[in-house]
Amino acid sequence: DAGITQSPRHKVTETGTPVTLRCHQTENHRYMYWYRQDPGHGLRLIHYSYGVKDTDKGEVSDGYSVSRSKTEDFLLTLESATSSQTSVYFCATKPGLGADNEQFFGPGTRLTVL
Amino acid sequence: AQSVTQLGSHVSVSEGALVLLRCNYSSSVPPYLFWYVQYPNQGLQLLLKYTTGATLVKGINGFEAEFKKSETSFHLTKPSAHMSDAAEYFCAVDSQGGSEKLVFGKGTKLTVNP
Numbered sequence: 001d002a003g004i005t006q007s008p009r010h011k012v013t014e015t016g017t018p019v020t021l022r023c024h025q026t027e028n029h030r031y032m033y034w035y036r037q038d039p040g041h042g043l044r045l046i047h048y049s050y051g052v053k054d055t056d057k058g059e060v061s062d063g064y065s066v067s068r069s070k071t072e073d074f075l076l077t078l079e080s081a082t083s084s085q086t087s088v089y090f091c092a093t094k095p096g097l098g099a100d101n102e103q104f105f106g107p108g109t110r111l112t113v114l
Numbered sequence: 115a116q117s118v119t120q121l122g123s124h125v126s127v128s129e130g131a132l133v134l135l136r137c138n139y140s141s142s143v144p145p146y147l148f149w150y151v152q153y154p155n156q157g158l159q160l161l162l163k164y165t166t167g168a169t170l171v172k173g174i175n176g177f178e179a180e181f182k183k184s185e186t187s188f189h190l191t192k193p194s195a196h197m198s199d200a201a202e203y204f205c206a207v208d209s210q211g212g213s214e215k216l217v218f219g220k221g222t223k224l225t226v227n228p
Contacts, residue, residue, distance in 0.1 A: 004157075031214060040123070042204060042220035043158075050214060058215070090157055094214075100165075102148070103216060105157035 023091030137205035
């Protein structure tokens, strides 16, 4: 395993409140990703990072922001949570580009927005 | 844009029977292809991948997949299902040959009946 932890693992919050999810890795991987997983949709990319302070949007980035101030940490923030953001969120990391570099996944965070 | 289609959101087999999970992709350039497995309440882990070279790829737990360019397919097979194979399986494509992002299919949930 690539030493990826996510916190919290479970969270219940109310509509309109801010939420921050944390991904921490110990492998010094360059790339980090945030996905959401919903039934019938598979995994969809929210944002990703290709280095410290270098981030880009994925296919479902509206309502989410990210930050990466250190190689090992990638934060996902929901500025004002909505019920449509109830989902399971996965962080992934990747050492670099190229054929031998796969993505490694964290254990997930289950977020419920009431 | 690349895409992945997994035929059948649910597949059910008997223990000892052949497992066949279907994946078709679209890509304008030679793709890198992946199969990931997700056990209940866990993150995804890599089963196998095709990048270049031999088109029949062997992975962990007795699974294998064959890249067929003419059919744009990368179906996953296992000769004899085991109860422990019950999980959700995701096909993914990286159509830029080691680029930053993967596109995932919507997943196939495999049930193994005793």
